[in-house]
Structures are given as C-alpha cells and as structure tokens.
Amino acid sequence: xxxxxxxxxxxxLVHGGFVDGSxxxxxxRILTKDGYSVSIVQNPTKSLADDVAFTKRVxxxxxxxxxxxxxxxxxxVVTEAGNHPNVKGLVYVAAFAPDRGESVSSLIKDPAxxxxxxxxxxxxxxxxxxxxxxxxxxxxxxxxxxxAAFMADSQVPWGVDALTGAVSEPSWRIKPSWYLVAKxxxxxxxxxQRAMSQRAGSTVVEVPGSHAVYVSRPRDxxxxxxxxxxxVAAKEVAAKQ
Numbered sequence: 001x002x003x004x005x006x007x008x009x010x011x012x013l014v015h016g017g018f019v020d021g022s023x024x025x026x027x028x029r030i031l032t033k034d035g036y037s038v039s040i041v042q043n044p045t046k047s048l049a050d051d052v053a054f055t056k057r058v059x060x061x062x063x064x065x066x067x068x069x070x071x072x073x074x075x076x077v078v079t080e081a082g083n084h085p086n087v088k089g090l091v092y093v094a095a096f097a098p099d100r101g102e103s104v105s106s107l108i109k110d111p112a113x114x115x116x117x118x119x120x121x122x123x124x125x126x127x128x129x130x131x132x133x134x135x136x137x138x139x140x141x142x143x144x145x146x147x148a149a150f151m152a153d154s155q156v157p158w159g160v161d162a163l164t165g166a167v168s169e170p171s172w173r174i175k176p177s178w179y180l181v182a183k184x185x186x187x188x189x190x191x192x193q194r195a196m197s198q199r200a201g202s203t204v205v206e207v208p209g210s211h212a213v214y215v216s217r218p219r220d221x222x223x224x225x226x227x228x229x230x231x232v233a234a235k236e237v238a239a240k241q
Contacts, residue, residue, distance in 0.1 A: 005233035006035035009088070010064040011225055013040045014055055014081075016072025016095070017104075017158035018130055018139070019151065023071075026218035031225065037064065041077075045158050048076060048103070048165020055081040062086060065236060067229050070095050071214050072188065073104055073162065082171030089232040090172055091225050093214050094182040097196040103166040107192070116186040127157035138186045140212040147215070172200040178228045179204045180213065180221060187211035203227075 011031055013024045021040040031038045041058045043051040055077055059066050065088040070078035075095025082090050096104055111117065119134035130139060135152035143151070179197035183190050183206050190206075197204045207213065207220045214221045 003035065003230075004237060005226070005230040006037075008064060008233040008236050009067055009229045010037040010039065010062040011067045011069060011229065012055070012058055012062065013038065014051075014068065014070040014074035014077050015041070015043065016070070016074040017045050017128070017162065018155045020154075020156050023151070023212070023215050027214055027222050027225070030218055030222040034222075034226065036226070036229065037062075043074075043077065045073070045156055045162050047159055047161035048080065051077045051162060051165075052081045056084055059084045059086055065232065067091060067225060067232060069093060069225055072096065072211065073158070076104060076165065076167060079170050079172060080167050082175060083169055087171065087175065088236070089228045090175055090177040091228050092177060092179040092197065092200075092202065093221055093224075094180065094185050094188060094193060094209075094211055096188065097170075097172060097177070097179070097200045097202070098167045099170050099199065100168065101166050103164050104162075105164045106166070107196075112189065112191065115189045115191075118187050123160050126160050128160060128163065129155050129157060139210065140215065141184065141186065141210040142208075142216040143210065143212050148212075151212070151215075170200075172202070176228075176232070177202040178224055180224050181206040182209040182211060182213040184208055185211045185213075 069091040071093040119131040136148035140148040179202035
C-alpha cells in the first residue's frame with residue numbers, strides 16, 4: 001500500500017558537472033520501487049541560468065510538491081531553482097550549497113591547506129573536463145573500476161559559465177534542507193561540505209564515500225531523500241488539517 005509520503009511528494013534529481021543524469025539510475029530504482037514518482041533532469045551544464053531553466057521545467061511538470069535533490073554542482077542549481085513555489089524541500093548530496101552571490105568558482109578559489117585539488121584541465125572553448133587518468137581517484141574512488149572508467153570516458157563538458165554562475169537568492173534560507181556528507185570526497189572536501197550544510201541549517205548525515213557517493217552508495221542517498229520526503233509530507237498533511 002502506498003504511504004503518505006509516496007502519495008503526496010515527487011522527487012526531482014539534478015546531476016552535477018562532468019556527468020549526466022544516468023548516474024542516478026540506482027537511486028531512481030530504489031525510490032520508484034518504494035512508490036515514489038521520480039524525475040531526472042538532464043541539464044546541459046553549459047550555464048547556471050540554462051540549468052536552472054531546465055530544472056524549473058521539470059518542476060513545472062510535477063503534479064505533487066517536490067523534493068529537489070542536487071549532487072555536486074547540482075547543489076548550485078537546486079539552490080536557485082528551489083525558489084520555485086512547488087519545491088518544499090532540498091536535499092544536497094556531496095553538493096555545493098551557495099549563499100547569495102556565490103558560485104562554484106568563488107567557493108573553491110581558496111582551498112584549505114592540504115585539501116585535495118580536483119584534476120580539472122585548462123578550459124577548451126569555454127568548457128572544462130577532468131583528467132581521465134585521475135578521474136577515478138578524485139571523483140569515483142569507491143566505484144567499480146569498469147564503471148569509473150566509463151564515467152571518465154563519458155564525461156560531459158562543464159561550461160565555465162556554469163562554474164562561475166552565481167546564486168541570486170538561496171532557497172535554503174526559506175525552505176528545509178537535508179545534506180549527505182561524503183566523508184572520503186576528493187572533489188569537495190568534507191570540511192567544506194560540513195560548513196555549507198551547517199550554514200544552511202540542514203539536517204545532516206555522514207557516510208563513507210567518494211564524490212560519486214550517489215553511484216556507490218545509492219541506498220544511503222535514497223534513505224535520506226525518503227527521510228526528507230516523509231517530513232515534508234507530514235507538514236503538507238498538517239497544513240491541510
């Protein structure tokens with residue numbers, strides 16, 4: 001029998017830079033098996049403005065209140081797109097959670113001493129890529145070798161305009177949020193994830209995992225999304241009584 005959360009809430013998943021929405025496959029499988037309506041945004045990652053517009057179109061298509069989920073750069077997208085009135089909760093998965101005027105570029109410009117440096121190659125024609133030979137170690141250290149190699153070879157060019165796109169109004173200031181910290185992340189340092197989640201007032205869980213934690217530990221990611229969905233659904237029910 002379908003529960004309250006599954007009946008009342010839709011989930012929208014937003015991928016980050018260098019990858020596409022197919023990485024959400026196992027999370028999607030778990031959520032849909034549990035009865036949730038799930039949509040995956042295929043953002044072009046050319047510019048933040050375009051990605052927010054793509055995401056809002058998917059939100060517009062939902063008939064239920066939305067839990068909006070972002071991984072990595074997808075956190076920037078959901079921070080801005082989350083101002084859509086149908087979004088009732090935000091879930092960040094090893095993601096950037098910028099404040100007003102911040103971008104990925106501004107958040108990574110002053111890394112802490114000793115923090116790992118992502119192997120981003122110099123831009124080509126306005127787009128970025130990760131060094132394929134270092135992709136697995138930096139992005140997907142706990143993903144199977146064959147899948148990590150495929151992820152490296154199937155990278156989506158990440159636009160410099162997406163990297164530098166700044167948030168105008170952070171939705172986490174007015175909407176509840178949840179944050180999954182990947183404790184072994186070599187792309188966004190765990191300390192930075194904790195600082196951003198604390199600033200946003202997020203409900204936080206921490207799990208062992210690389211930056212690709214949504215691929216390597218889909219059950220942990222799905223569990224946090226379902227936790228957020230249940231809490232949002234309970235609020236929706238209470239508001240109608």
